[in-house]
Amino acid sequence: MTKFDALAWALNRGWVKVVLITVLLYVIWSLIYGSVNDFWKFNLLVLGINIILAVSLNLINGFAGQFSLGHAGFMAVGGYSSAIITLYHSGELSALGMPEFMIFSIAVLAGGITSAVFGFIIGLPALRLKGDYLAIATLGFGEIIRLSVLNVDYLGGAAGLKGLPAYTNGNWIFFMAAAAVIVISNLINSSHGRAILAVREDEIAAESMGISSTRYKVAAFVIGAFFAGIAGALFVHNIRLVNSGSFTFMKTVEILVMVVIGGLGSTTGVIIGAVFFTLTNSFLADYPYERMIIFSIIMIILMLLRPEGLMGSREFRRRRCRS
């Protein structure tokens, strides 16, 4: 085997490509993150969180085709669960000899898992509904979560919990965003992912092919909720405050805008959507009032020119489907 054969062999392995691209992007990310001022550092962290949110909402709305508007609610669950750990239990954990990194890992994971459990409990009954009804039900659940939290003193009530440690940093954001993208792409490019797509395309046909549509709708919902919870945990440890005001319906709309701009059902598309949305927002930070107007105009133009979103449902790579 010559050197080139070995190289070709390696490049033909999917995971080698993934590792190479991840390392390359990490280098680029570190260079950019290390050289910008604090304002842009903050915005880059927001960007990473938005990518996780957009990619996970796209799994539910784009791939599984279940129109959910409860993503901010799952973020809230993740945010509060992780804050409970870093704020109330960090003393006990560090007494066990755990470094900060470990404590935050546990907090983020707890945020994701709690959110996934909520996703399961909410998803199982709600996913019996379709279309508009599902959207309204999930919107309702999101608001119920937010308003419940608002009335729990343990969680700080209306003021929320302040003074969280600023654990979220460039590395955390990069690797969690990469994990979300890789895990969700892996899922979609597997037999289980094809089952999710089949349910979106035609539920009756999917059932007739031996696929339990409930199982895969709930699976997509739970996995989406898991990553929304992780994003919530990273979010609250970036702004160092967890407050139910951060997780209103408008937050869900923001995520939905990123997904729709990028193209429902395209992971690369919604990443571009998240980048576009976040950067536009931060470039217009000096014009807080004009911002919404300019943003609306951009949205209208985009919807006129490309109603299916920037990428449609295609991925930015070899095309899987000729049409």
Added chain:
Amino acid sequence: MPILKTENLTRSFGGLRAVANLGVEIGKGGLAGLIGPNGAGKTTTFNLLTGIIKPDSGRIIFNGRNIAGLPPYSVTRLGIARTFQNIRLFKDLSVLDNVKIACHHRVKYSLLESMVFRFGRFGAEERKITEMSREFLGIFGLLKYSSDRAGSLPYGLQRRLEIARALATVPELLLLDEPAAGMHPGEKKDLMELIGFIRKKFGLTILLIEHDMNLVMGICESIFVLDYGVLIAEGPPEKIKADRKVIEAYLGEEASDA
């Protein structure tokens, strides 16, 4: 022992008895036809057999087991596959993916393995699925379209793809709902030869709904005739052709004073 047997199968929609006390029996390896005028309850029967709608009463015995009331995906896993009268492909997915989806219920790797732990059996299983799916596409002459969007195929090929997809679930009993609808005579003939071929190759039992009488009489070994949800005749084609009730159902009664 028959592979499929229904006993008193009944289903009403409001005041309409779509299927009433249906009792049919299909022997293993047989090729049976289900015919009847429009609205006779043929597709409802298929929907009952595959679990898409639940019967009000009655039993469906498949391989000695009552499957009435099971959800469609369980019925498919037990070995009954079907196609649809109005084609139900996964239109926005590729032709190959359509067939791969039908292989899904035999996949052994878990959800977690597909997302995170992609070593071990994941690769081998995926290769197996792809290879098998390509084989089915090959049998139906669809291999060269494998990366096309399923919805972009011409009508006749979409019908073929639907059968290929049903076969990929590896059924024992295949239900075809008007497989030749909308095809011209040449296409119909090819399709019928193909159905005969896959029946032999995979040892299938086939039940088909079809309106083209020449075709039904030509290939079916036994025929069931439904009218207003009631089984009015059954037997070999020659007997059905001569059956007075069948002729009446299709052509109307003779004037009584004639």
